[in-house]
Amino acid sequence: MxxxxxxxxxxxxxxxxxxxxxxxxxxxxxxxxxxxxxxxGNSSATIGDSQFFDTRTVVAGTANPWKESSEYNKTELSERLRTSLDETRSVAFLIAQHGEIIHEEYWDGYGTDSQSNSFSMAKSITTMLAQCAIRDGVIESWDEKAIKFLPELKGEFAAELTLRNLSTMTAGLDFNEHYSNPFDITAKLYYGPDVEKLMMEEVPVSEKAGTYEYQSGATQLLGLALIKATGKPLAEYASEKLWKPLGASHSAEWHVDNEDGKELAFCCFNSNARDFARFGQMLLQKGNYNGLQILDSAFVAMATVPFVEPFYGHSFWLCDDYETPIFYQRGILGQYIIVFPEHNLVIVRLGHERRGNDRDHSVDFRVIVEEVLKGLS
Structure with a gap:
């Protein structure tokens, strides 16, 4: 003993x-x-890790429930699609067409009210909020200099960095996007207690802006600039400008770096499949939702076409491999809000895993797109 x-x-x-x-x-x-x-029992971040973070509530207003189609859940998913959803440990899969849900499934104890981490789908939300700030007049344009709002920015090219560079991943930051190294800057940004101090002290603008490089730090800077411009936490501004106008059924939760701190703008907007789908439906309708113009249609058009690389716009992923335009929001574990404008279609997939990339898009994303398009034809 x-x-x-x-x-x-x-x-x-x-x-x-x-x-x-x-x-x-x-x-x-x-x-x-x-x-x-x-x-x-995990080796990295998970879709349910909000329980280990401080969060700030994105308050919902009056709910505007989704309509269910007369064909709701009457069509079986293809064997290939169902196998992919199972193998990637999906927890939610939703298809909406013409503004009505036509298919919806849940796994692993999840349901219509269950929250899941968006991961990098939040990058698109932060960009949408920046557009709201431009519309409100607190930011002049996408070409405004970031240093106006973040005078502590360091680096040789800090004075040249624009908000557009931050949204399009052309910022030139000294920021290595790496998910498996626990000592890397990405882990510091995700788990650290002060994201603003980290970005100001450890992430200089070391290269001339203009070359594409996916960097979560870029969206974090955009979020910090937004907080300074609006004088409000991102969660509060998101509630006012997006979540309430969209008629979300449930309040969302956004990770913050500490109890009274700042949102992780690059990540971690926690919600459910039905409410996530509202983003896709609004974008499908060129920024309009139930007659309310939430985002300028010109912005939606700009954000969903290539900027430097053919697969990325203003924080939206783009795919033109299937003879129909597709744009989408994407999270690291296969979180997707996929929009097919020509088919009036929105798909949401949430889950624990995704497969490796095939020409800039993950294999499981391609399975979803290919099988749904087959079903439509």
Missing amino acids: KIVLNVLRWIAIVVALLVAVAYFSGNQFLLKGVWAAYLH
């Missing part, structure tokens, strides 16, 4: 020392990462 107690005592001492080293070395984000992921 004494041996066991001595072993436990030494384990406690080692753990305490590791905690102290992480804290005093400025790597306290590792403690949160270990707690939220590894100590709960």
Whole structure:
């Protein structure tokens, strides 16, 4: 018994020392990462990890329920599509056409009210909020300099950086987008206690803007600029400009870096499939939702065409491989809001995994698109 107690005592001492080293070395984000992921049986972020974060509520207003089509759930999914949804551990799959839900399924205990992490689908939401701020007049245009709102920006090219560069992933930041290295800047941004301090002190604008490079830090800077411009937290502004006008059925939750801190603008807008689909329906209708013009139609047109690379616009992914235009919001674990303008169609998929890329788009995304288009034909 004494041996066991001595072993436990030494384990406690080692753990305490590791905690102290992480804290005093400025790597306290590792403690949160270990707690939220590894100590709960995961190796990275998960769709349900909002329970380990402080969040700020995106308040819903009067709900505007979706209509269900007369053909609701009458058509079976193809075997190939169902296999892909199962293999990627999907939790929600929804298809809406002509403003009505025609198919909807849930797995793993999820349902119409279940929240799931959006991951990088939030990048598109942040860009939509920036457009709202332009419409409100608190930002002059997409070509306004970021340094006007973030004077602490560092780097040789900081003065040249525009809000458009941040939205289109052409910012030239010293930011390595890496998801498996726990010491990398991406992990610091996700788990760290002060995203603004991190971005101002550790992420200089080191290259001339204009070349595409996907960087979550770019959207975080856009979000910080928005907070400064509007004088409001992103969650509050999102509630006012998007969530309430869209008639969301449930309030959403947006991760923040600490209890009174700032939203992770690049990530982590937690909601359900039906409410996520409202974004797609609004964009399908050129910024209009139930007769209310929430976003300028000119912005929707601009945001959903290529900027530098053919597969990316203003925080929206683009695919022209199927003889019909497609644009979509995307999260790291296969979170999708997919819009098919010519088919008046919106698809939402939420889940635990996605497959590797095939020509700039993940394999499971291609399966969804190909099988749904087959069904339409």
